[in-house]
């Protein structure tokens with residue numbers, strides 16, 4: 001297993017990939033990708049997610065579903081780093097042409113499931129329409145339980161996303177069925193498109209809500225590597241309850257002018273902004 | 287030509303009863319299969335599967351969006367998934383999730399809806415789903431089947447179970463006359479000529495197929511020779527048969543227990559308009575909501591009856607001679 005310093009170096013590289021993808025496409029969602037990437041780095045490269053990029057359909061693999069699908073640059077950069085797709089494919093993000101069998105891109109604006117004809121290896125569900133990923137994760141977790149497989153299903157939601165009623169239908173169901181092979185992560189970056197989640201429709205308190213629905217809740221700083229590692233370690237030991245990791249994060253984390261600014265939810269940087277961002281990410285301490 | 291019958295004297299069976307029975311049969315031969323419902327499992331008859339295979343049945347509760355999301359998750363892992371509720375709740379409420387998960391990814395999920403159409407009866411407009419075929423037909427990758435009777439329901443299920451694609455299969459609440467012979471074979475994308483005729487063609491689905499047959503027999507006495515086609519496979523639809531019957535009779539009536547907008551009538555209109563423009567009259571629920579009342583009285587009131595269909599057939603014939 002890699003140490004924290006190595007993981008941070010990976011995250012730095014992935015942040016550069018994210019910004020570069022969005023810059024190249026002149027389209028996409030940097031803010032929510034940057035808030036999520038430290039957690040994804042630990043999940044994929046810190047020894048938690050069980051996967052084999054050479055065999056994306058391996059039956060006993062753990063699943064990760066990015067329910068907040070607009071953070072696809074984060075997922076795609078991870079999939080490239082993990083070896084599911086070649087790094088040069090990242091330049092096809094949001095472009096017409098790419099690496100799908102019919103010549104179109106596999107890096108759609110929002111992730112398409114690896115079984116979809118425009119899907120990307122490693123994507124366990126099609127997402128992008130918010131609110132659906134937790135239910136899909138439940139279906140996969142139920143299927144695994146039914147087949148006596150020991151794989152885990154991880155799913156990441158946005159904080160704005162849980163305003164969707166369907167996520168609470170799912171929360172109730174998972175709690176009822178005591179799905180302890182389900183580990184959800186809530187990227188609590190406090191922002192959604194129109195502004196502050198607390199001001200638009202407040203979702204808090206989260207811990208009490210999920211606990212009331214029968215979940216084991218762990219609260220962490222989603223940029224503190226030790227806390228992320230500890231949370232996943234603990235999550236894998238919990239029995240008889242689904243696990244919700246509420247990760248407090250900073251939207252746009254790592255690029256000073258994007259941090260905590262909802263304007264950077266879904267816009268691409270200009271050339272000047274791109275250069276500053278890359279400069280910061282390359283020189284900044286990790 | 288089929289032997290002349292009186293549909294009112296035929297045995298009747300609810301398609302959902304067949305559904306429950308066939309689910310149990312399929313569950314025995316396919317251990318990967320799972321069934322989901324949303325607190326209507328008695329009504330949809332999925333409870334029969336629940337009793338037979340409790341481990342492989344999941345009740346989502348009154349949460350149809352979650353129902354569809356979970357169905358998708360199960361299908362992503364390679365299982366054959368059935369999900370049922372009333373047509374209004376399974377095709378209406380979670381439509382967008384059906385689109386994003388099941389249709390987009392061509393998942394192996396069979397959405398089997400009961401209580402389609404106005405023959406739901408006394409529950410009234412809130413529960414009478416007349417727009418489901420329209421909503422489902424427009425989705426890429428989605429197959430849409432409206433079986434005519436319980437014989438066809440069984441054949442449909444036993445065929446499409448092995449086709450790893452999304453299906454929407456629509457049943458009514460009531461018992462329908464059993465009009466198809468036991469040796470009938472359902473073929474996806476194929477219509478079935480129940481009675482040949484040369485004056486006018488009726489292309490029908492669901493319970494309207496039996497009414498079309500009855501109308502055809504009654505009109506025989508008036509010297510009108512009606513061709514009757516069961517078009518249970520609405521998507522994919524049997525283009526060739528539609529064009530062929532239009533060429534033969536020169537006038538087509540579509541008949542369905544569904545809005546005349548977007549369903550079978552529209553599907554047939556699309557084929558004819560692009561390939562062989564023909565006099566067309568659409569018989570179905572006009573652009574309106576239903577009303578409460580005993581099932582067959584509501585049907586009669588909305589013109590979904592043998593006499594209502596006969597009027598439409600005559601309207602088509604009048605247009606044809608003009």
Ligand SMILES: Cc1ncc(C[n+]2csc(CCOP(=O)(O)OP(=O)(O)O)c2C)c(N)n1
Nearest residue numbers: 032070128129130158159160161191192193
């Ligand atoms: C059902 C649905 N409604 C609206 C949108 C448009 N949308 C995309 S991202 C977003 C805000 C998401 O906020 P949050 O979940 O907090 O994500 P993050 O802050 O991590 O980017 C919205 C409203 C959508 N993708 N899906």
Ligand SMILES: [Mg+2]
Nearest residue numbers: 159160189191
């Ligand atoms: Mg947010």
